Structure formats: structure tokens, C-alpha cells
Amino acid sequence: MTAISEPSSTSHAGLVGFYRRVIKLPEHIPLSLVQLAARVAAAHVFWQSAQSKLASWPVTLQLFxxxxxxxxxxxxxxxxxAxxxxxxxxxxxFFGLFSRLAALMLLGVVSVIQIFVYPENWAEHLLWASLLFLVLTRGAGVFSLDYVAERTLLAPGK
Structure with a gap:
């Protein structure tokens, strides 16, 4: 009679350990890179919106x-x-200057758009709001003028 062998605990632990290490790799991405990406993405959305409004002001007034x-x-x-x-x-x-205030202001814009203008586009608005909430709750990160200002103003000996 031949015995069916089960996978050894070391190979199973090795595979599970490898999987755990792989899924934790993104945790090594600096939060400041995530904050920078969120800021650039949010800035792009609202900059493009403003530019389209300015491109044809009479149409913008009609839409409003x-x-x-x-x-x-x-x-x-x-x-x-707006x-x-x-x-x-x-x-x-974008520049990470007064970022939390800017995020709060743009969250107000998103809220108005969601509630009064295009409530059916909630998923897109939630995406924008998520980026802005990251900046509001965690700040602009190391790659920002907020960071430079904080380090300059709070530098020892000044």
C-alpha cells in the first residue's frame, strides 16, 4: 500500500510566507509618493475643469x-x-501649499457637484473625494511646499 504524502509544513509555510512577503511589498512605498500622486491627480481634474469653463465663458454662464x-x-x-x-x-x-485648506475647498466643490449638479456621477465624485480626503487627513507629504515651510519655520535655532 502506498501512502499519499501531504505537503510538508515547511513547503507550505514557505509558500505562505512568500505570499505574505509579496502582498506586503506595497507597504514599502513611501506615503509621500501616494500623497504626491493624489495631489497631482486631483489638481489635474480641477485644473482641466476650470480651463474648459474659461475656454468658453458664455457657454459656462449658460450651463450655470x-x-x-x-x-x-x-x-x-x-x-x-466655482x-x-x-x-x-x-x-x-499641486504645489502642496496650504494643501489641507485646498483639499477642503475642493471637497466643497465636489459636494456641490454631487448634490446639485450630477448626483448620478457619484462614483467619479467619490474617486475625487477619496484623493482629497487623503490630502486633508494626511497632509501633502514630503514633496510639498507645506513640508518645506514647516521645516523652515520650525527649524531649530530660529
């Missing part, structure tokens, strides 16, 4: 008046406010 059903605010005020928020927020978050 007829399609974007914003309550409590006149379209002639809402359009420049455009200014997108430009300011995208530039600040």
Missing part, C-alpha cells in the same frame, strides 16, 4: 443658468466662484 440648478446663488456669481475655487484649489494642491 440652465443646467446646473444651484439653489440660493445666482449663476452669474456661481460661475466665477472657476476661481477650481483654479486656486488645483494650483495650491
Amino acid at each position: 443658468a440652465n443646467e446646473y440648478n444651484l439653489p440660493f446663488i445666482d449663476p452669474s456669481i456661481a460661475a466665477p466662484l 472657476t476661481a475655487a477650481e483654479i486656486t484649489g488645483s494650483v495650491l494642491i
Whole structure:
């Protein structure tokens, strides 16, 4: 009679150990790289949106008046406010300057878009908000002007 041998515990542990090491590799990616990617991606979205508004201002005003059903605010005020928020927020978050404030401002823009303009696009808005929440909760990271300013202002001996 031949015995069926089960895999040895060392080979099983070796395979499981290897798997665990492989799935933990991304944990070695510096958080600052993730923060930088989130900032650049969010900045791109809002910069492009602002540029499309500026490219045809009369169309932008029409959209705010007829399609974007914003309550409590006149379209002639809402359009420049939204455009200014997108430009300011995208530039600040790109350079990592006042990043948490910029993320909060852009989260406000996302909230307005989600609630009043395109509620059916919730998945896209959730993606944008996720990037912005990362910056809001964890900051801009090492590759930012916020980091430089903090190190400069809090440098010992100053």
C-alpha cells in the first residue's frame, strides 16, 4: 500500500510566507509618493475643469443658468466662484501649499457637484473625494511646499 504524502509544513509555510512577503511589498512605498500622486491627480481634474469653463465663458454662464440648478446663488456669481475655487484649489494642491485648506475647498466643490449638479456621477465624485480626503487627513507629504515651510519655520535655532 502506498501512502499519499501531504505537503510538508515547511513547503507550505514557505509558500505562505512568500505570499505574505509579496502582498506586503506595497507597504514599502513611501506615503509621500501616494500623497504626491493624489495631489497631482486631483489638481489635474480641477485644473482641466476650470480651463474648459474659461475656454468658453458664455457657454459656462449658460450651463450655470440652465443646467446646473444651484439653489440660493445666482449663476452669474456661481460661475466665477466655482472657476476661481477650481483654479486656486488645483494650483495650491499641486504645489502642496496650504494643501489641507485646498483639499477642503475642493471637497466643497465636489459636494456641490454631487448634490446639485450630477448626483448620478457619484462614483467619479467619490474617486475625487477619496484623493482629497487623503490630502486633508494626511497632509501633502514630503514633496510639498507645506513640508518645506514647516521645516523652515520650525527649524531649530530660529
